[in-house]
Amino acid sequence: MRLSTLLVRLGVFLVAAILCGIGARIIVSTVEARSVEAVEMSFEEHGHEFATVIGDGLQVILEGEAPSEAMRFRAISTAGGMVDASRVIDNMTVTVTDSLQAPEFSLEILRNDSGISIIGLIPAASDHEQLTETLAGLSGEDGNFADFLETADYDIPLDWETSVDFALRALRQLPRSKISVRAGSVAVEAISDSPEQKAQLETGLRRTAPEDLLITLDISAPRPVVSPFVTRFIIDDEGARFDSCVADTAASERRIVAAAQAAGAEGRLGCTIALGSPTVRWADAVTMSIAALEELGGGTVTFSDADVTFVANPGAVEGNFDRIAGELENSLPEVFALEAILPAAPSEISEGPPQFIATLSPEGLVQLRGRVSDDLLNSTAENFARAKFGSSEISMATRVVDGLPNGWAIRVLAGVEALSKLSNGSVTVEPESVVVRGNSGSEEAGAEITRLLIDKLGSSEEFEVDVTYVEALDPIASLPTEEECLAGIEAVTQARKITFEPSSATIAGAGAAILDDIAEVLQRCADLRVEIAGYTDSQGSEDGNQRLSQQRADAVLDGLRVRRVPVSRFRAVGYGEANPIADNETAEGREANRRIEFSLIVPESTEEPTALEQIEAEAEEASEEGATE
Template sequence: MRLSSIAYIAVTFAVGAILCLIAAVFAVNVIQDNSERGVRQALDRAELHWAEVQANGLQVFLTGTAPTEAIRFQALSTAGKVVDAARIIDRMEVTESKRIRPPRFSIEILRNDSGISLIGLVPAATDREELAGDLADLSDGGAVTDLLESADYPVPDGWEPAVDYAVGALEKLRRAKVSVSANQVVITAISDSVAAKRQLESDLSRAAPLGLRLALEISAPRPVITPFTLRFLIEDGTARFDACSADSDEARDRILRAAARAGVQGKTSCTVGLGVPSPNWAVAAEQAIGALATLGGGSVTFADADISLVAAEGTEQGLFDRTVGELENSLPDVFALHAVLPEPEDKAQGGPPEFVATLSPEGLLQLRGRVSDELNRVAAESFARARFGSDRIYVGARLDDSLPRDWPVRVLAGLEALSKLSNGAVIVRPDTVRVNGNTGNQDASAEISRLLVEKLGEAERFEIDVTYQEKLDPIASIPTPEECETEIAAILAARKINFEPGSATPDSEAGGIIDDIAEILKLCGGIRMEIGGHTDSQGREVMNQQLSQARAQAVLNALRERRVLTANITAKGYGEEQPIADNETEEGREANRRIEFRLIRPEPTVEEETTLESLEQPAVDIPDDEASSEEGSTDE
């Protein structure tokens, strides 16, 4: 009986345990299904469709690939609002982030009289201390302010040559902004004059290393003209300017149109500068030029507000009086007119006394004619030695105490005018000073005219016949890179650089050829060129390439030995790749074994195509129809 009770109890417990187990399993499955369904619905509502949900018991697994880390965290947070966060197992992945592009490295270098400042972002590998030290050497004691930031990214190609070039360029620039980036430099600067602007542009362009994109934005201030001068002449029916000044582009154009109506042919120019004595300068100049055209010959000279009009000899007295009277009444306030009608020269009395100074192309100066006294002769000789060199003076002038009192001033003014020419002569007479010769300065005529007006007065007569020659211009005479390439090609077409058989050693005759090429390259400056070595097709291709490279390098080394600047010259061997003749013949193979010099032309950039308003005043060409239509017009 007792055994039966025990068995019954055991069976009861077993059945209960089984029923509990079944209930627990059922409850877990319900929770699992509800959890998975609830999380799935919550993710769908949040539009996180990429996430996958799978429940295993009480645990909820999230899988899938999230676009970003932030969206992955959003999925976790959304699931955590439905089930306990402790039950969520995160097995989600995140799309691999795209590699972050390196930043654009650049430096803005600002230089003025107070110092140098650096602003920008540079690679961490840049030696900022060395850069600041190099700039400190240029600052003449001024402060170097380093405001650079750095980033740990690789140094881009072309960065270091651009920085080195920018530092070197600042040696020539007192006030400038230099923008540097990889393979590119933009220079914005102010020069002291138009001539200095031209020189800077030439020097900076030639110093640029290979592969560098260079943009130059150099401006020059308007010159201060003192005295403010204009000199217009009509001689033998030909009209021209010896000097022309204007205070604005509009005034310049107005003056040049008046000159065209007076008979000036073709193109001419007028310097726009500062220092005008009156805002009515163009009106006065226009009226005076018109009056001279009415007289038919002579000269009109402005020195600030003083005007001197000298009619041609033989001008009718009535025409002179009427024209001068009309001009005096129409001139704007401030301007004062002095008019002269020269009396015919009495040839019976012989020629006037004169002082003559002649400057030869070699620089020899001869002084002849008359001086007023010993003091005048010593002063003239001392002045000439100071201006032309003490060992290049020959003095043959005699004393004449009957000369006019202002003779010493006229002699010294004439010598100073002559000093502005490369060669020529000056003739000083009591009634006139005549200057003629050649120069490499395009503004020499205007400078001489301004000088004589200042020294002698606007009422004095002087004649200037100066010819500009480009070969005498120290800047314009520099050959262009294309001209250099052509000259070297002409040398190599007539004489060939040969080498010892099978070697890179130039033969005995090659030295003279390289000497001539070196002289051309010294005149051309640091232009970008490639020395190309070429061979025939005999032998192995690899060996030919190596031989041609060695020969091109040997020519480059020979130029260095001749003190040629070769920083922008490279050597490259082409082997047999570029034949110019048939390699099947001996003559063709001989032609293919050669050295060539090729100009490297940089690709143009947007910056290089940007043009700034030039302060070199443009020439104005007045069309015939425009000039004729303005005949007789009067500007109030």
């Protein structure tokens, strides 16, 4: 009885063990099949067709030939994302390539007041030592220079040296900059001292950049500090317009301009983005006030920091004005204080108001005429005009009269100062208004005059500013091109010739006056690249003529340097008796051949061949000689 019970239990145990083994095999087979299927589908999705997936129990074996080490690693990572990475067995190989692909060479140069640092990967064949010496020299004796360059032994890419040369030229002009260099492209990020300097730098860098080089310039200028922070918007019979507009951010400018356009302003609109706003809600206040002015039907709203002056046009309906002004006063942010003014309706006046008129001619002649209150104001206005215009060309046609209104002296002097902001124009001062009209080479002149008059007279005073921007008067926009600069030099030297003492490099005769005129032309030309070429006649030895021509070209270069011409981008070259322009057999011909010529340097034509180009040229020359033999 006991034996049969034991046998039954043993049988049950064996049957259970067999069933567990069969179940485990089924589970393992299922996991294996699903793992292989999941990895294969992922490989197909990611483009890893080169890999074969084999299941071995719970392990996933990868076989095949990967085109690169990177592709092999990606395939392993893809498989590890579908199954546990510990189950992935890598049996793949990598295709053997004949040569490794060259890396992308690049530089990044950082320069600030504390020094210069450079980081990147450059070809081993490039002149690393000269590059670091140049940058160390730019950092100065007291500056720091940090070199984090790495080299790789590959051929120098096409346009690499051209890119590096341009980057170094740009770095000399940009004391606070980051310059990124790749073969065929240079990206410049820099900070300038002013918008005028920003325009000069951008113009100069683009002019001197080689044609095939991709240049990206991001030069920023600091935002000006405006005090008081003034915006003035007018709606009258002439239409809606800004006399002055400032904003604290670009987003604020867009909102203010949109409000002005909705109120009927047309044409080119914009605000000066500056520092000095009394609140971050500046745009809210300005846009509310412009909308209120539009609803009123006309008038003037003036912001001077947090003071707001809301003036209706004469004859506005009093009830409507009170309602709109009240709603605006309650809607403005708390920091703003509103003064609402409803002028009385105009009445007939039999006699014209007293006037003071100041005019500035395009030639610089200043004339003051009209009425002044006393001799002290008369002399003060004359002396103030001489100080502001820096000229003795002041014509006085004023008359001292009694009975002028209070504050007349302030209005007269403010008008003279406003006129000094123009290139030419006029200012008319009356008891109830000041009118400024004229032309300027600065796009900000109108806004600057508006801020000046508000500061001197107060935001509630009536004045009109009508200033036209004339590009020809803009010192930045009117900078001459390289070709115009060279044409100016040719005009100076067309009828005159720089001469030297016999067998000497000493400039003789009227040469000094000619250099004065050339220097005057070059002072207006920024970042000009000029070659000063010296030539002689054929008398004397060839070596002696070459040395003499070099000395004479150097003498001209030194003469321009003494006259404070920026000659860092000039070069003096002596060509001796080469390239004659006349017959050396006659005295007249020899005289013509002894000359100094000026020409523009074209960067592409002056580049030295790279080491690789020299090797290729020598190999080609040797091959041609072998074929000839």
